[in-house]
Amino acid sequence: MKNKFSIFVIVVFLSFCFVIFYKGLNTQNNYTPKINEKENIPTFKAKNFVSDNYINSDKIFEENIFYIVNIWASWCVPCRAEHPLLMQLSKNQSAKLIGLNYRDNLDNAKKFINEFGNPYSQIIIDNDGTLSVEFGAYGVPETFLINKNNKIIKKYIGPINKEIVEEIKLIIK
Amino acid sequence: MKILKIFIILLLSLGFSHLKSDEKNDELKSKILKNIRCLICQGQSVYDSESDFASSVKLIVDKKINDGSKEHEIYDFLREKYGDWIIYDPQLNKNTYILWLLPLLLFLAGGAIIQKKLKNEK
Numbered sequence: 001m002k003n004k005f006s007i008f009v010i011v012v013f014l015s016f017c018f019v020i021f022y023k024g025l026n027t028q029n030n031y032t033p034k035i036n037e038k039e040n041i042p043t044f045k046a047k048n049f050v051s052d053n054y055i056n057s058d059k060i061f062e063e064n065i066f067y068i069v070n071i072w073a074s075w076c077v078p079c080r081a082e083h084p085l086l087m088q089l090s091k092n093q094s095a096k097l098i099g100l101n102y103r104d105n106l107d108n109a110k111k112f113i114n115e116f117g118n119p120y121s122q123i124i125i126d127n128d129g130t131l132s133v134e135f136g137a138y139g140v141p142e143t144f145l146i147n148k149n150n151k152i153i154k155k156y157i158g159p160i161n162k163e164i165v166e167e168i169k170l171i172i173k
Numbered sequence: 174m175k176i177l178k179i180f181i182i183l184l185l186s187l188g189f190s191h192l193k194s195d196e197k198n199d200e201l202k203s204k205i206l207k208n209i210r211c212l213i214c215q216g217q218s219v220y221d222s223e224s225d226f227a228s229s230v231k232l233i234v235d236k237k238i239n240d241g242s243k244e245h246e247i248y249d250f251l252r253e254k255y256g257d258w259i260i261y262d263p264q265l266n267k268n269t270y271i272l273w274l275l276p277l278l279l280f281l282a283g284g285a286i287i288q289k290k291l292k293n294e295k
Contacts, residue, residue, distance in 0.1 A: 033212065033255040103225055129229030130236070136254035138212040138226045 033136065038151045041069075042134035049101055049109070049123035060122060066095035066172040067146040070120070071132055073104040074112035076140040082159035083116045089165055090119035094172040095145075099123035102132055102140045145171060198238050205234055205247055208261050218261065 044057045061067055070086060072079040090097050099120035101109050106125070113123075126132055135144060136155065145154035145168055154171070156164055206220035213224040219231060230251075237247050251259050263269045 033258070039253070128232055129225055130232050133226075133229045133233050133254065138255070 032157055033138070038153065039136070041146055041150050041152060042131075044131055044134060046124035046126065046131055049099070049106075049125055055122075055124065060098060060124070061146065061150050063096070064148050066148065067098055068095050068168065069098045069100055069135065069144040069146060071100045071102050071126075071135070071137050071140050071142045073102045073140050074108040075104065076102075078159040079141045080116065082141055082161075083119070085160055085162065085165050086119040087117050089168065090121075092169060092172065095168075096121045100131060100135070101125050103127065103129050201244065202231075202234055202238055205238075205244060206231060208248075209234075209251060210259050210261055212255065212259065 041057065041061060045054050046057070047053070048055050068089065072083075086097060089095070097120045099122070101123055103126070124131070132138075132142075135142075136152075137144075137157075139157070141159050143156040143160050143164075144152050145156075147153045154168070160168075203220060207218050209219040209230060211217045211219050211222035211224055211227045211230075213226045214222050217227075219227040219234075234247055237250070242250075248260055257263060257266070257268070263272060265273050
């Protein structure tokens, strides 16, 4: 009886281990932070890409519309891939695109915009990457959808694709 | 002459106290940075990492310490932005209670088994 019980305990323990490891095989090893639902946008002061003047965040997000914040850099290859989609999104009147130039060389960034077009209604500079951390980003490109109450409602890590553009269009409609 | 001596002593003591507070801040900074996970090179702490993300976080932590933020306030800030995973030392909440309670349960179960065995031997 005692022997049977020991075997039962061992079988249960091994099955438990098997389930844990089997589940572990299917889960991603890389952690991607989840968006904190309805997180407020940070308040900050940043340098303007064109005029070199400093601008406050409340001036950037002052209108009662949707905003799309896109973190980009001229050295970032996926940013080139998503740029035509951003150009397409910029034609939409229901949202304004704000570009956040991440750890970039200003001349290269200007060349990038001249070459591929400017989808942004405003571009701000984040030379040391701290502003991106305030937004909760950890790389480029990343795109944030901000609602009319200045809350981040969507966060897209990596380059946006056609499906994401359609999703954004549906939300801001 | 005496006034000059007092002045120099005061100046020196002020200088050293400043150095001490700097050292304290540096210690706190490295303690915090060692407890933050780098999200780019996962498995490394921000303290060890040289990635762009890590260097930005280092700047933010430095700024927050200089602004007088407490250690837990800095962790809360990062948790709010990136979730619990960014901190190596997990908090006790609904997602981590098994992690915290399992060793205790195993310890109690082990203790019970040993006690039972000892009783049987007697």
